Amino acid sequence: MTRHDRFGGFAFVLPFVGFYSFLLILPFFMGLWISLHRADLFGARKWVGLDNYVRLFGDPVFYQAMGTTFTLALLIVPALTVITLLLALALNRATRSAAIFRGLFFSSSVLSVTIVTLIWRFVLTPDAGLIAKVFTAVGLEPIPFLSHPDWTIPAIAITTIWWGLGLPMMLFLAGLQQIPQDMYEAAALDRASRWTTFFRITLPSLRRTTILVVMLQTAAQLQIFGQAQLLTSGGPSGSSRPIVLYIYEIAFGRWELGYAVAAAEVLFLLVLVLTLAQYWLSTRKEDAIR
Amino acid sequence: MKRSRFLLAMAAVFTLASCERVDDRPTLVIQRFFGECGAVYGRSIDVGKADTECGILTTILNRFIAENRDINVKVNVVAWPGYPQLAAQIAAGDPPDLVTMHQSVISDYQGRGLLAPLDQYLAEAGIDTDDLTLAGQRGAVKDGRYYAMPWDTIGRLWHINTDLMAKAGLMANGKPVLPNSPDELLEHARRFKAATGKPYLIQAQVSAPDYLVANLYTYLLAQDVQMFPDGRHIRLNTPQAREIVQLYKTLNTEKLTTIAQDFPAATASFVNGEGGIFPTGTWMIGPYDDAARASDSRLGGYAMLPFPRLWGNSAAFVDGHAWVVPADERTPEERRAITRFLKFAAQYNADWVRTGHLPALRAVLDAPSFRAQPHRSDIAAMAATGRQLPDYVQRQSAIQGLIGEELEAAVTGLKPIDRALADAERRVNELLAQI
Numbered sequence A: 001m002t003r004h005d006r007f008g009g010f011a012f013v014l015p016f017v018g019f020y021s022f023l024l025i026l027p028f029f030m031g032l033w034i035s036l037h038r039a040d041l042f043g044a045r046k047w048v049g050l051d052n053y054v055r056l057f058g059d060p061v062f063y064q065a066m067g068t069t070f071t072l073a074l075l076i077v078p079a080l081t082v083i084t085l086l087l088a089l090a091l092n093r094a095t096r097s098a099a100i101f102r103g104l105f106f107s108s109s110v111l112s113v114t115i116v117t118l119i120w121r122f123v124l125t126p127d128a129g130l131i132a133k134v135f136t137a138v139g140l141e142p143i144p145f146l147s148h149p150d151w152t153i154p155a156i157a158i159t160t161i162w163w164g165l166g167l168p169m170m171l172f173l174a175g176l177q178q179i180p181q182d183m184y185e186a187a188a189l190d191r192a193s194r195w196t197t198f199f200r201i202t203l204p205s206l207r208r209t210t211i212l213v214v215m216l217q218t219a220a221q222l223q224i225f226g227q228a229q230l231l232t233s234g235g236p237s238g239s240s241r242p243i244v245l246y247i248y249e250i251a252f253g254r255w256e257l258g259y260a261v262a263a264a265e266v267l268f269l270l271v272l273v274l275t276l277a278q279y280w281l282s283t284r285k286e287d288a289i290r
Numbered sequence B: 001m002k003r004s005r006f007l008l009a010m011a012a013v014f015t016l017a018s019c020e021r022v023d024d025r026p027t028l029v030i031q032r033f034f035g036e037c038g039a040v041y042g043r044s045i046d047v048g049k050a051d052t053e054c055g056i057l058t059t060i061l062n063r064f065i066a067e068n069r070d071i072n073v074k075v076n077v078v079a080w081p082g083y084p085q086l087a088a089q090i091a092a093g094d095p096p097d098l099v100t101m102h103q104s105v106i107s108d109y110q111g112r113g114l115l116a117p118l119d120q121y122l123a124e125a126g127i128d129t130d131d132l133t134l135a136g137q138r139g140a141v142k143d144g145r146y147y148a149m150p151w152d153t154i155g156r157l158w159h160i161n162t163d164l165m166a167k168a169g170l171m172a173n174g175k176p177v178l179p180n181s182p183d184e185l186l187e188h189a190r191r192f193k194a195a196t197g198k199p200y201l202i203q204a205q206v207s208a209p210d211y212l213v214a215n216l217y218t219y220l221l222a223q224d225v226q227m228f229p230d231g232r233h234i235r236l237n238t239p240q241a242r243e244i245v246q247l248y249k250t251l252n253t254e255k256l257t258t259i260a261q262d263f264p265a266a267t268a269s270f271v272n273g274e275g276g277i278f279p280t281g282t283w284m285i286g287p288y289d290d291a292a293r294a295s296d297s298r299l300g301g302y303a304m305l306p307f308p309r310l311w312g313n314s315a316a317f318v319d320g321h322a323w324v325v326p327a328d329e330r331t332p333e334e335r336r337a338i339t340r341f342l343k344f345a346a347q348y349n350a351d352w353v354r355t356g357h358l359p360a361l362r363a364v365l366d367a368p369s370f371r372a373q374p375h376r377s378d379i380a381a382m383a384a385t386g387r388q389l390p391d392y393v394q395r396q397s398a399i400q401g402l403i404g405e406e407l408e409a410a411v412t413g414l415k416p417i418d419r420a421l422a423d424a425e426r427r428v429n430e431l432l433a434q435i
Helices: A003-034 A051-057 A060-091 A096-110 A113-124 A130-137 A149-164 A166-177 A181-189 A194-205 A207-221 A226-231 A243-253 A257-289 B002-017 B052-067 B083-091 B103-111 B119-124 B134-140 B162-167 B182-196 B209-222 B239-253 B263-271 B282-293 B332-347 B349-355 B362-366 B396-411 B417-433
Strands: A037-039 A045-047 B027-032 B072-077 B098-102 B152-161 B277-281 B302-306 B316-319 B321-324
Touching: A003 A037, A003 A257, A037 A257, A051 A257, A060 A096, A060 A149, A060 A166, A060 A207, A060 A243, A096 A149, A096 A166, A113 A130, A113 A149, A113 A226, A149 A166, A149 A207, A149 A226, A166 A207, A181 A194, A194 A207, A207 A257, A226 A243, A243 A257, A243 B083, A243 B396, B027 B052, B027 B332, B052 B072, B052 B332, B052 B349, B098 B103, B098 B332, B103 B134, B103 B321, B103 B396, B119 B332, B134 B152, B152 B162, B152 B209, B152 B282, B152 B349, B162 B182, B182 B239, B209 B239, B209 B316, B209 B396, B239 B396, B239 B417, B263 B277, B263 B282, B277 B282, B282 B302, B282 B349, B321 B332, B332 B349, B349 B362, B396 B417
Parallel strands: B027 B072, B027 B098
Antiparallel strands: A037 A045, B098 B321, B152 B277, B152 B302, B152 B316
8 A cells, every 4th residue: 555545545534533533532531631620510620630430439329320221221222122123024025014014113213202201101101191091990000100119210111112113123124134045045945944044044144233233222221311301300219310311410400510521431431341342242253253 | 617607696695695784783682481382472462361471471572572672682482491501501601681590599500600680780670679579589689689580489389179178077167177287187188088088188299309398398497497507518307307208208108198190190180189189389370270160170169278387387488480680791782671671571570470470579469450360369478478498508409309309219118217318418418518
């Protein structure tokens, strides 16, 4: 590669790297700097060193919020991955009904979080919601989905799964359509059963798509915010407050910008480490095969 | 060649289109919450015919614009309560000129030097601060100066289904009989449930951390308990607080109240006659009165009264809405525009309180037209007895959130009362230490 070629390559990536650095890398380091201060939203800064981090790691509400966040991610990511894979398998055919259902299942994804939570509030609201009415009509005690600590997290998870079906389903559909048809023909000639075909051909061929879906969803669900804020406000007693809602409350309700940014930096590192770990774990086997 | 001529022509068109006449009028940016109702009231200037907070305020602003053509008025409607947006605007150095603000929030901005003192503005607007109600004065004065023009006082009341109260034998001379002690409250509640099969209280306890806090504050203020000895500390784990929380826990445990309801569900329950008393805001008087008068009403009779005196004196924890002016450099013309708006808004205080709020002006409070409105004479005393937290207490909204969360845990049995109050005290003190 000549020097001229190298220069051309840099010229192509420079605009992206410039924007990326300006919008992500620079704010990350500015955030690190602010997190070392007692700071508010209006420019007040007082150097406190690592105090914000020390406070954070001694704050029971931070651990509660982290616990809620991981629980939500554990409930949502595997379920969403399996459900969307099954949907993609069912709808991977060139019929009109399949096209209609693909559109139908994708439609929830185009709604804003406000509309999604409004819909699910109508369904889940204790006492007056759709499910509560059905339970009352058959003489059962309504389930307090939005007011009992045992039910609020599942309620947020269900809402999120319904909302998030679209993109992973489309990714799986795209992945399925890239599997060469002759592999299935060869399997048919070998009289492989449907299960064998699925486990030996389809699933391994979707390996990279599955890794992508799991990584995207993990990163997204660790940053869950709107559904919790609008459905339960993080309650009751903070039991459904994810970490991003906690960060928002600290920054905009309490004006403790330094402390909020410290929590945000910790969250960023966690998302980064988890995503890299997932990637490493899922590609390790692939490397070994090569 | 043709293409470049076309592009040049388009550029010229865009350049000319972007030119507009220079507007040399002073600009007044008014930022408010209370919702958006432009579809109904967008062009109305008939304030007397408007209804609801949003409708009345929209028509007041429309009328101000119509009568003050020499001011370039821009109205920003923000989602309730709009403080994150205001904070971002101030941080960006682009604050509005007038903002609706809860009186409990004023200390946050005033303490940080983000609000302009209004003594001079009020004097120039011809508003004598002695004409303001006591509750209004308490809400607007910080460090001895006016930082807001109070516009109303809002508090919580006991909204009562008198039909069900009569069934339970809790009416006398056409008026509801309210308890005078915590024990009597429990006795009434049990009697009510036995007679009607319905809960005595309807409470919006879901997604409403401020609900329990308002009850706690009310009864602590009634006993003259000094919750905030200074601006850095709260004293909450006290015998008085434990007793109040225990009462609400007992109501939950014995199912003498609704439990799993948010505000819309609780309102629906009350309007449908599914419980006796709904302690909620002054702003619901109108809707409940209308519901009770409807021909197909299931609410039956309706009355409302201030919180009963269970401990100490008659007192109510109140808040209020106010107009504030974020600190900024302004020309004399802009200052005069602000003054004119404050004067105009004060003139329409009587219309504003048709929402159910209590007026901030004594003259409006004493006016026969105010007293003639449904139930207003029953609650007028709150304009004098209504109490707020001391003016040095900042982050009151965040503090309510923290305490509310712990109270929620206490009354639902997730935490012992002692521990919940101790946790609330610790969390609030940590917050106050950071200011």
